[in-house]
Amino acid sequence: QKGLSLPKFLEKYGTEEQCYSALFHLRWPDGFVCPECGNKIYCKIKSRKVYQCHRCHRQTSLTSGTIFAATKVPLTKWFLAIYLLTQRKTSVSALQLKRDIGVSYNTAWKMKHKLMQVMLEREKGKKLSGRIEIDDAYIGGERPGKPGRGAAHKAPFIAVVETEGEEHRPQRMQLRTVSGFRSAEIERYAKMSLEVGSIVVSDGLACFKAVEKAGCHPIPFVSEGGRKGVEHPSFKWVNTMPGNVKNAITGTFHSVSLKHVPRYLAEFEYRFNRRYRLDDMIERLAYVGLRTPPMPYRFLRMAEIDG
Template sequence: MPRNTIQFQKGLGLHDFLEQYGTEDQCRQALYDLRWPTGYVCPECGNTTGCELKKRQIYQCHKCHHQTSLTAGSIFHGTKLPLRTWFLAIYLLTQRKKSISALQLSCKIGVNYNTAWRLKHKLMQVMMERERGKKLAGRIELDDAYLGGEQAGKRGRGSRNKIPFVAAVETTRDGRPMKIQLRRVRGFRKREIARYARSCLMPGSEVFTDGLWCFSGVTTADCHHNPMVTGGGRQSVQYSCFKWVNTMLGNVKNSLLGTFHAI
């Protein structure tokens, strides 16, 4: 059996990460290069000449004398934690398939639980805001999902104990996944799916669904609807046209079960 190229793709190992971002100076230089890739630029007047006041760790413009720090206006602004702690948290949060709990994170980076919780949620908020407003386009696999619930009860559609979500994956024409999206909805009604489609899907997209009636609402956003009635049971997840949305939902549920046991 051939290897799964996605599972065996080269990543950034911990040893390589520590070589690049193991010291505070390395982290500051990396942040400097990201903020000013062509050199210092005053955020107030746009002047490109200034000096660094090293004792205070701020930069001062030669023209307007405006002072700014390397972390000003960023997620690191006002932090009392070393940048290397932030960078390590980013690495641990993004390199694990099943995420990482705040408790685990606190042990790994050497901070208390409350600090780890706030740090993690800041990073997750930034990731969410970066993707907010971006719409899926082209070929899209769409499915309904139900997540959460602390009490046992009815599973799947019709459950009053779980939160409904729309799961979507944008793929290339030859079926390669490009972007994923998981968006909470108020319920699976045609009007609600129409609202979702106008907010999250580009007009002209080709949407593949399992035939659930409410998904026809995507046509109100000028999307092409391709329903494929799959029925229930194990066979319903074997259709190749829904391969990636089923894979995404499987990974999400495994992440919740493996990391956040109370959800």
């Protein structure tokens, strides 16, 4: 997909006034509505950039109660950050974002993680259906100690791909962290994220049979190890996606904190599931950001792995 070119982006969001107007219409498409009493009659206090309700006199800023709350960063830089995170095939590191939009590293890190949190919140409640491929995977750097399954320095996650047609073309993807590959974890995931009646194709790992308890139909294929197993036609996409994600992450970031892995996975999931609508992804992410509660820095740093 062509997406939105940088000149077109700057033409649309190149000034603070353009970005402010875009956020206003995304938050209040039918005009200002007081969040306290629902009244639509207001006045704008320009010196403080707030809207005052004529009925209850509550003052509301454009970004209050949203992921952009209390920001001192110009909206033009927020929109540029959204552009860079949504229009590229791979991610952008906080260090590169710092250089691209002209802010400090800490500010770039907070902006990136807030936007990834928006993506994570948006993807959480959605369900896959039909024919689904599922596989286990790990993400994390190489460190001394126990290798493979159970390694403390790696975060386990499941890759799940909804496919369509005889060629099993990928439609939507989910990348969700789990505490381990146990039946209880897979059952919990399936009840939250898979529609009843879905056909779930797996490599025969015992825990994947737990999707039955969520009303799904497991079809295990015990494949060979190595390249032949990876190239098995039943797992074409679910074997391809995690590899692409891990290569992109290791190629972009020096390291990824395990407690923030859910956000990094959500970023790739969000982009992949909207790959055919790149041109309007900026407004869509800004729209969701306006409906995502504030995420203070202390909470961004304290995030734990949660599937």
